[in-house]
Amino acid sequence: MVERLVTSARAARSELSKAEILELLSFSCNDEAFAVDLRAVHEIVIPPPITHVPRAAPAVLGVCSVRGQLATVVDLRRVLGLPAMDTERRARILLARTSETDLVGLRVDEVKQVVRLNVSQIEFTGQAFGNDGTEGVRGIGRPPGGEVIVLLDLIAVLTKGCG
Amino acid sequence: MTDQGREEFLNEAQDIIEAFARNLLAIDAAHKRGVSQPELINEAFREIHTLKGLSSLFGAKGLSSLTHRLEDLLDGLRLGRVEIAAPVLDVLFSAVDVGHQLLSQTATDDDPTLESKVKRVVDAISALTTTRREKEETSPNSIDPAILGVLTEYEEHRLRANMDAGMRLFRIRVQFDLMTIDTELSALKDSARQIGEVITYLPTGESTAPDILELDLILASSQQLSAVTSLLGGETAVVDEIPLGRTTSGPSRVSVSPLSMARSSVAVPSMKPLTGLSEMPHKSSRLTAQVNEQRLARRAVRVDIYKLDRLMNIVGELSILKSNLYTNAEAVRANHNRQLGGELHRLHRILERRLEDLQNGILEMRMVPLGQMFDRLARGVRQISRDLGKEVRLVVTGAETEIDKLIVEELGDPLLHMLRNAIDHGIESAPEREKARKSNAGTIALNAYQKGSHVLIEVEDDGRGVNEEKLIARAVATGVIDESMAAVLSREELLGLMFLPGLSTREDVSEVSGRGVGMDVVKTNIARLGGVIDVQSERGIGTKMTLTLPVTLAIFRALLVKVGEQEFAVPLSAISEVNLLDSGTREIEGREVTSLRGATLPLCRLRSFFGLTRERSQQREFVVVAQVGERRLGLVVDAIAGQQDIVIKSLGASLSLVRGFSGATELGDQRVGLVLDVAAILEEMLSPGDTLRKVVVNG
DSSP states (O other), X not given: OHHHHHHHHHHHHHHHHHTTEEEEEEEEETTEEEEEEGGGOOEEEOOOOOBOOXXXXXXXXXXXXXXXXXXXXXEHHHHHTOOOOOOTTTOEEXXXXXXXXXXXXXXXSEEEEEEEEXXXXXXXXXXXXXXXXXXXXXXEEOOTTSOOEEEEOHHHHHHHHTO | OOHHHHHHHHHHHHXXXXXXXXXXXXXXHHHHTTOOOHHHHHHHHHHHHHHHHHHHHTTOHHHHHHHHHHHHHHHHHHTTSSOOOHHHHHHHHHHHHHHHHHHHHGGGTTOHHHHHHHHHHHHHHHHHHHTOOOOOOOOGGGSOHHHHTTOOHHHHHHHHHHHHTTOEEEEEEEXXXXXXXXXXXXXXXXXXXXXXXXXXXXXXXXXXXXXXXXXXXXXXXXXXXXXXXXXXXXXXXXXXXXXXXXXOOSOXXXXXXXXXXXXXXXOOGGGGGGHHHHHSTTTHHHHHHHHHHHHHHHTOOOOOHHHHHHHHXXXXXXXXXXXXXXXXXXXXXHHTOHHHHHHHHHHHXXXXXXXXXXXXXXXXXXXXXXXXHHHHHHHHHHXXXXXXXOOEEEEEEOTTOEEEHHHHHHHHHHHHHHHHHIIIIISOOHHHHXXXXXXXXXXXXXXXXXXXXXXXXXXXXXXXXOOHXXXXXXXXXXXXXXXXXXXXXXXXXXXXXXXXXXXXXXSSOOTTTTTSOSHHHHHHHHHHTXXXXXXXXXXXXXXXXXXXXXXXXXXXXXXXXXXXXXXXXXXXXXXXXXEEOOSOEEEETTEEEEEETTEEEEEEEHHHHTTOOOOOOOSOOEEEEEEETTEEEEEEESEEEEEEEEEOBOOOGGGTTOTTEEEEEEEETTEEEEEXXXXXXXXXXXXXXXXXXXXXXXX
C-alpha cells in the first residue's frame, strides 16, 4: 500500500516535470557541441549543390533546391566567427521556416542525437548576456555526465546569418 | 447566399459595371464632340437594367436602389426626356464609383457612410429626372400611323429624333435563313449603322419557304435611296424609301401596311420551336442574340492565378526531366543500342513539342488585354482633368495588347500617377496654351503595343515639357547634386533626376500630384516588374514616358552564361546580341567601354561587379549586350553555356536586400542558377546617381 502510494507520487512528479523537459537536437561544429530546440527544425538534409550568391551577407553559403523549393543556406561557422575546417563528409543542413514562405537552412558539421534536458539542467542566458556576438545563444546545457552543450535559437541564428 | 454564390454575383456585377463605365466614357467622348450616341445610351440602359435585376435577386440593397434610380435616369436619356449634359455624366460617373465601393463592401451592406453616398447619388438623379424637359412633338401627320403603331416608346422617340434631324426613312425587306439569322442580321445591322440608325426590325409574316424568315428593317439615314440600295440591297434584300408626310415628291412605291399586321399575329407554321416569336415578334431576335452572348460568357471560368503558377512550376520540372531523358537517350545510343536510342530520341522530341504546347496554353490563360485597365485610367483622367479645370482629350491605342495578369494588376497605380503628372504638370492652363498657339484642349496619348517579348506603354502629352533649369535648381536646393555636377550631366541624366525621391518641379505643390513623392515610387514599382521607364521631353512641345515591360513573369527563355565556375541565367528578352570581346576596351570617365559597330558601349565585368575573386586565365571573353528600353550595357562573361526555358523562383525575404538578381531557377541535376536582374544592373551601372558618385570620386 505504502509502496503504491510512493510509486504514484513519483509518477505524478515525472508527469509534472515532463512539461519542463526540452527535446533538443544536438550537433557539432568545429568540434564544439551545440543544440537547438527540436521543434524548430523542419527537416535535416544532406547538403545538395549550393550556389554561391554574390553580395549576400558573409555567413550566407548560397542557395540550394530542396525538392523544388529554394532554400538559403547559412554557415554556422561563419555566423559564430569560427575558423574554417574541412568537414564535408558528415555535414548536414538543418532546415527551418523563418516565415510562411521562406525556407532557410543552417549548415553544421555533424548531427549527433536528440537530447532530453530538464530546464533545471540549462543555464539560460540573461538579458545582459544577449548582445551582439552571443545573440542567438539561448543558454548552456549540462547533461548529467555529458559534455557541455551550447543551446542556440535556430531562427535567431538564421536571421542573423542572413544579415 | 453561399460564399460561391456571392463571389459569382460580385464578379458578374463588377463586369457589368466595368462595361457600363466603358459605355459612359464613349458617350462622354461623343458628347464632347457634339455627337449623340443613342445606341450607346440604350446599351447602358440595358446593362443597368440587368444589374438591377441581378442585385435585387441577390438582395444587395444599396446596389438595388442605386440601379433602380439609374435605370430611370437612363430611360429618360434614351427617350429624350432628359438631355445629355456634363452634370448628368458627372452623376453617372459618380454612380460608377459608388457602385464599385458597394461591391467591395457587400459584406457590410449597412455601412452608414456608403449608405449616405448612395443616397447622395440617388438624390442627384432624382433632381435630374424631375427637371425633365417636356417632350416636343413632331407634327403627328408626318409619320405614317401604320409605322407608329408597331414601335415601342423608345423606337418612336428615335424615329422622331431622326425625322427632326431631316433624315430619310428606308425599309429594307430582307429574307434570312433561320440557321444563320443571328450572324447575318447582326452583319446587316452593322453595315446599316455606317450610314444611319436602325430604328427597328420586324418580321413581315410572309415567307417563301418554311425555314426562311422575312424581316423589315426600318433605317433612318441621310443618304439617298440609290446609296442605301448599293450598300445594303442584294439578292435577298430589297430597299425602299418610306415616303414621309413632309415629302410628297418621290414615287410612292411601297405600302407599309404589313407592318401593322406584324405585331398582332405572325402565322409561320414551321416555326414551332420558336413559339416566343409569335407572341413577341419584334423582340425575339434581339433576345436570341443576347442569350448567345450570355452563353459565351458562361463558358468562361475564373481561375486563381496561383493555380496557374503551380502548373507552370510542374511544366518547369517536366522540362528538367525531359533534358534528363535526352541525356539518357544519348547514352543508350552511344553504348548499347542505336535503334532503341533513336526511338528514345523520337519520344523526346514529341514530349518536347507537347510540353511547349502545354506551356503556351498556360501562358495564354494568364494573358489579359490592357483594355479594362485603360478604361479605369480613362475615368481617372476625366476626374483629374475636371478637378484641375483643364480640358484634356485622352487618345488610347492598343487596348487589345495582352500582358500577364499579374503585371496588369501592378500597373494601374503607376500609370495613373504618370497620367496625373501629365495633366497636372505637363498640360498648361488654357490661357498659357492659347499663348503658345496650342488648341485649348490638351491631348494625352496612351499607347500600348507589343515588341518582341516586351510590351511598351507610352504616356505622351502635348504640354510644356520638362523644365530642366527648374529641375536642376530643385536638385541643387535639396542637395542631390551641386552646380559643378549639374554642368556635366547629359540631357538624359538630367531627365533622370525627376525619378529621385523628393523632386517636384512645380512650386505650387498641388493636391493632385502630391509633393514629388511619386515618380521615384513609380520607377521602383515598374522595376519590380522587370521594367524600365524612359523619358523624352521637348520644351514647349511635350513629354513622352515609355514603360518597357516583359509580357509575362511566369516563364521565359534565358541565356546561360558562365563567370568563373558559376552559371547565371540572363533573360533572353533583355539581350540584343552576344559578341566576342575582341575590339579593345578603353576608359571614359572611369567607366570601361568598348566599341560596337562604331557606337560606344559601356561595359560591366560581372566578375568584378559581383566580387567573384577566383580569377581564371582567360583567353576569350564574351560581351552579352543587355538592352532595356533605350539603354544598353555590355555584360562581360567568360563563356556562353546555352539556352533554357526557366521558371523563376523568388530568393525569399532572407535575401531580399541582395540587388542584381531577380530570383533563381533550377538548371537540372539539383543545381540552382541565379537569374540576373538586368534592369537593376543597368540601373546601378548607368543611373545618374552612379554618374554623380563617379564625378565626385574623379573630381
